[in-house]
Amino acid sequence: MKVLFACSEAYPLAKTGGLGDVGGALPRALARLGVQVRLLLPAYKTTLEHARPQGLKLLREFTISGAPVKLWQSRLTGSRVPVWLVDIPEFSDRDGGLYGDSTGADWPDNPYRFYMFCKVAEAIALNNIGLQWQPDVVHANDWQTGLLPALLAQHTAAPASVFTIHNLAYRGIFDYQAFSSLNLPEHWWHHERLEFWGNFSYLKAGLVYADAITTVSPSYAEEIKTEAFGCGLEGLLTYRAHCLSGIVNGIDTDTWNPGSDRHLEVNYNRRTLKRKAFNKAALQRELGLPEHDSLALVGFIGRLVEQKGIALLLEALPSLLQQQRCQLVVIGSGQAEFETALIALQARFPQQVSVTIGYDEGLSHRIEAGSDIFLMPSLFEPCGLNQMYSQRYGTIPVAHFVGGLRDTIVNFSDSSGAIDATHTSALDNVDETGFLFSEASGTALASALNHALTCFDNPLLWRKLQDNAMSQDFAWGKSARTYLELYRQTLSATTRSSDVTDQAAVL
CATH class of the missing domain: 3.40.50.2000 (Glycogen Phosphorylase B;)
Known part of the structure; x- marks a missing residue:
């Protein structure tokens, strides 16, 4: 099983919250099960700095949508999981946070930044940049990668797609001007596709087009189908309930271990x-x-x-x-x-x-x-x-x-x-x-x-x-095995029919 794991953060290379913990831990756990996993991350300036001690190798230089891109390879700290870093100036030449500046304001070009990230992921998934490696499954995470399942759905030969909601409240909502500037298919501006109450949502794209949808606990999977927790997407989630499942996150039991935690005064068990x-x-x-x-x-x-x-x-x-x-x-x-x-x-x-x-x-x-x-x-x-x-x-x-x-x-x-x-x-x-x-x-x-x-x-x-x-077992092993089984089921059930256009421009 070959899996491209696309995420906007992964500890210790980039982290703002729980998504970073999952991005850093789940690929490791999958690799321990024998999965050939590749972790795809934006090459934020700080991420390149954190990756340098593990080694940085330039894999490819190419263009996406007319813009130059560099793809670097490093390794996830403490593992053999390869990390591929998408280097565009909007990531690598910018001080500040991953998603916003030092004042907390979102970067105004976030739609473009993560569109480019998804386009690179699409090109890798279709083996269009000469890496000689094509995944069976692409696993996208949260709104920053929400466009990826939609892009893949345009191709008959695309891998199966899994989209994980880590927090439905962050929906990646932008206006029509942003939609138009990205040259997305015009028919995506529709309430049954990406349009969302007069704007459009990256996260909704993942919910509409992914072959399988997961979220990070069974109870939350039920809650988000209700008005109280659905953030305006409860109708869509109810419609796609047959594709929706909840898998509890694990924790990194090496980093969070009272018996060996280097931050503690005294270790214990x-x-x-x-x-x-x-x-x-x-x-x-x-x-x-x-x-x-x-x-x-x-x-x-x-x-x-x-x-x-x-x-x-x-x-x-x-x-x-x-x-x-x-x-x-x-x-x-x-x-x-x-x-x-x-x-x-x-x-x-x-x-x-x-x-x-x-x-x-x-x-x-x-x-x-x-x-x-x-x-x-x-x-x-x-x-x-x-x-x-x-x-x-x-x-x-x-x-x-x-x-x-x-x-x-x-x-x-x-x-x-x-x-x-x-x-x-x-x-x-x-x-x-x-x-x-x-x-x-x-x-x-x-x-x-x-x-x-x-x-x-x-x-x-x-x-x-x-x-x-x-005595509780919160390690990633059980969750990773559940994801692996989901990948297998999704791969066997996936067909490309609706919204496929083999003429879609990839590079």
Whole structure:
């Protein structure tokens, strides 16, 4: 099986969020199953810098849509997975973020940048640039590669296409002027194809034309067919439900391993869980909080945006902090009003709250290891990774009952938490790994967190929950095998009939 995995980011070469984690981990897992996978990435300026220690080789120079392109080859760090980097000036000659400038504003030429990326992927998929390698399946990811299944659908000899939605909220919406400037087929400007409420959507292109559609958890696959979570695409997703499946993401268990994590004060595992306390004390010292072993330390890592439930956190925490039930550590950045409110919360409770605006990979690992409880009050969450990282580190998640959170956390529903600590047999039937709340409100979050804190005060019960959590298998192996089976099924079922035009210009 040969797979071209097209993605706009992949850790450690390029990352802004969970997509980067998947882009860096799933190709590795597929390669371990014997798949001949090639990872295709934009050659962002920073990506070329990160790739240079692995070696950079110029494979080809050619033109796409009249523009010069260089294709570099490197290797995914820690693996033998070849990485092909699409080098156009709009990627490689630009400082700033992957999708926008230093102020957070999107690059105005994003439609063109990712059109070119998809066109190069199309040319590789059709073996039109002399690489002598043609994939059986092209796996595209999120809106940045949404045009790719549509481009492939024009060719009778194209590989099968799989399109994964990592977050439906990011739909890649642009106006007709952008559509026209890319010289896309005019008949694509139609509500049954790319047109979307007077604009057009890159992500919708993938949903319309891909041979198979996946998203990153079974629950999210069901949720996005509803008006509440469908972002205006629920009708299309319901229509294509026979092609839609949910596959839970795995996690990189080498990078996220408390037994070998180089960012931690002390390494530990299930058998040496008592050592986790050293990481809690070290984190408290690092962040200027009093060292309280018996006071629960609650962690949050993530974007400070509405989706992540920051408003719920700000509503729920003050009363618990006022009662001195816990400490809170936060790292993240995002909307200014949330950053300001969290800094104000820290000023109000300086002995209990630490807020770090920005992102620090090492500190994120130390928060996972040092916290007792991890908060994920997301209003929606396609999959989520931190709840899986947390369980691996023996840090118990408190999360909203949505998407991948409900698929990866087993809710402890005993509201009393009063398991008899003198009888270990009372714990035999406890197989839960965390706490879930159903209503998207600060009150519901506060109730779930209070429940968790009550259980934290029962050491025997808490140790059992930690042991359950750390026993979960969130490695990529199972998910990769599911993807491989999907590739096989899609390949055997794929035919090219509608929208095929062999005269379509590729180069």
